[in-house]
Amino acid sequence: MPAGQLSCHDGLPEVMNAYILAVMEQIYKHIEQNRNLFINRLIDYLRQPSISAHGEGMDKVANYLQGWLARLGFDAQLMPTPGWPLVLGRRFDQPGTITVLLYGHYDVQPPDPLEEWISPPFEPTIRDGRLFARGVGDNKGQHFAQILALESILAVHGKLPCNVIVLLEGEEEMGSPHIADFIGKHGDMLKADLVITSDGPLPENRQPKIEFGVRGVIGFELRARGANRDVHSGNFGGVVPNPLWTLVHLLGTMKDAQGNITMEGFYDNVQAPTDLEREALARLPIDEMLVKHELGLTQFDAPIERTYYERLSCWPTLTINGLHGGYAGPESKTVLPHEAFAKCDIRLVEAQTAEEIFAKVEAHVRRHAPQVEFIRQGGMDPSKTPLDSLFVEPLRDAILSATGEEPLLFPAMGGSLPDYVFTKILGVPDFTVPYANADESNHAPNENMELDLFIRGIKTGAAMVSYLGKMKE
Numbered sequence: 001m002p003a004g005q006l007s008c009h010d011g012l013p014e015v016m017n018a019y020i021l022a023v024m025e026q027i028y029k030h031i032e033q034n035r036n037l038f039i040n041r042l043i044d045y046l047r048q049p050s051i052s053a054h055g056e057g058m059d060k061v062a063n064y065l066q067g068w069l070a071r072l073g074f075d076a077q078l079m080p081t082p083g084w085p086l087v088l089g090r091r092f093d094q095p096g097t098i099t100v101l102l103y104g105h106y107d108v109q110p111p112d113p114l115e116e117w118i119s120p121p122f123e124p125t126i127r128d129g130r131l132f133a134r135g136v137g138d139n140k141g142q143h144f145a146q147i148l149a150l151e152s153i154l155a156v157h158g159k160l161p162c163n164v165i166v167l168l169e170g171e172e173e174m175g176s177p178h179i180a181d182f183i184g185k186h187g188d189m190l191k192a193d194l195v196i197t198s199d200g201p202l203p204e205n206r207q208p209k210i211e212f213g214v215r216g217v218i219g220f221e222l223r224a225r226g227a228n229r230d231v232h233s234g235n236f237g238g239v240v241p242n243p244l245w246t247l248v249h250l251l252g253t254m255k256d257a258q259g260n261i262t263m264e265g266f267y268d269n270v271q272a273p274t275d276l277e278r279e280a281l282a283r284l285p286i287d288e289m290l291v292k293h294e295l296g297l298t299q300f301d302a303p304i305e306r307t308y309y310e311r312l313s314c315w316p317t318l319t320i321n322g323l324h325g326g327y328a329g330p331e332s333k334t335v336l337p338h339e340a341f342a343k344c345d346i347r348l349v350e351a352q353t354a355e356e357i358f359a360k361v362e363a364h365v366r367r368h369a370p371q372v373e374f375i376r377q378g379g380m381d382p383s384k385t386p387l388d389s390l391f392v393e394p395l396r397d398a399i400l401s402a403t404g405e406e407p408l409l410f411p412a413m414g415g416s417l418p419d420y421v422f423t424k425i426l427g428v429p430d431f432t433v434p435y436a437n438a439d440e441s442n443h444a445p446n447e448n449m450e451l452d453l454f455i456r457g458i459k460t461g462a463a464m465v466s467y468l469g470k471m472k473e
């Protein structure tokens with residue numbers, strides 16, 4: 001973007017603003033000049049499978065990344081876990097000042113179904129300004145953009161403007177089973193002031209965004225049993241209890257028809273949004289009519305008075321994922337089933353914890369239907385970084401400088417990611433700044449990333465590190 005567009009921006013004092021704009025112009029120019037080289041390097045990286053689910057190529061790619069970071073002058077090493085190693089690179093060019101940790105993951109999803117790929121998943125191919133390959137959006141193209149951003153700063157200035165830690169995980173696509181433990185044990189090597197993750201898609205209009213949090217999640221199963229076998233509903237109906245009714249009644253005590261979750265103490269730790277969060281939520285664009293139209297709905301879920309993003313960011317949910325038992329085939333079968341199952345998930349918001357809510361649901365089940373078995377499945381805590389964090393201003397300025405657009409600020413996303421390992425275990429603010437297009441088709445055939453967005457990602461990464469470096473002055 002032309003520098004003039006920023007002249008009225010008041011994030012930094014005028015003199016420093018002019019200085020960093022000049023610095024960034026040089027770096028952006030370097031990135032533009034090396035566009036083809038950078039794309040070819042990404043292609044080389046994408047040719048190498050690294051499928052954590054099968055183990056294919058994992059060691060090779062971990063070594064490849066360690067080599068990249070070492071060549072950039074990082075103290076780079078592979079950090080073992082009981083599963084795949086993490087790649088850790090550290091470069092401290094500005095001792096005593098800000099350290100940013102850039103997180104990403106080098107493992108990719110399996111490419112199946114192979115026959116649905118237009119070009120093979122590990123033979124990267126450019127079509128219509130997009131690069132098609134497994135892992136290009138999720139997450140190789142995004143963390144490789146960060147690495148190329150660091151390289152570009154070093155090529156222009158020979159030094160990084162702040163201290164940088166790069167942490168690349170090899171098990172994200174398996175649900176990150178070891179990262180919490182790893183971060184708990186290696187806090188001394190990971191001492192940073194903030195974490196930035198570039199993962200996930202941008203909105204359809206490509207407007208940049210910063211995500212400040214995610215909802216947590218727990219999953220559980222309820223199992224109810226009646227007689228020791230299915231029986232005739234005429235011969236035994238009224239004598240033998242029906243486990244499906246047991247579950248229906250139990251589930252009915254968990255949530256009312258107005259949409260309130262009615263388990264004791266469930267909302268105790270739910271935080272009301274701050275004024276800043278309310279303002280940010282109100283600014284997020286959403287066409288509620290269009291969403292309803294696309295989903296074939298006449299109205300959203302109860303309670304109806306909540307706004308779209310308030311629902312996703314500020315409120316926990318209880319979802320029945322499935323309710324099974326008895327007969328659901330064609331015609332009728334007058335059976336009285338002997339067992340019934342329900343699978344449920346709960347999305348958690350700050351400052352609920354998975355452990356707290358597991359315990360509350362379990363206590364609720366014991367109180368209302370002690371004969372029903374309660375089985376815990378996985379859980380993940382929510383995460384939230386305050387919108388008034390002192391890093392918000394430099395990150396906004398950086399993104400504006402690199403993309404020409406103000407980023408949207410998302411207080412929390414509806415889905416769940418293990419961001420809590422940074423905010424709660426490492427204890428630092430965590431920001432997600434995605435680079436990929438909305439239709440990146442991650443986890444699906446024909447995964448792709450727009451080349452312009454890859455290059456914009458390199459510029460954004462370089463700007464974020466540079467503007468964070470300016471904070472010390």
Ligand SMILES: [Zn+2]
Pocket residue numbers: 109138173442443
């Ligand atoms: Zn993924």
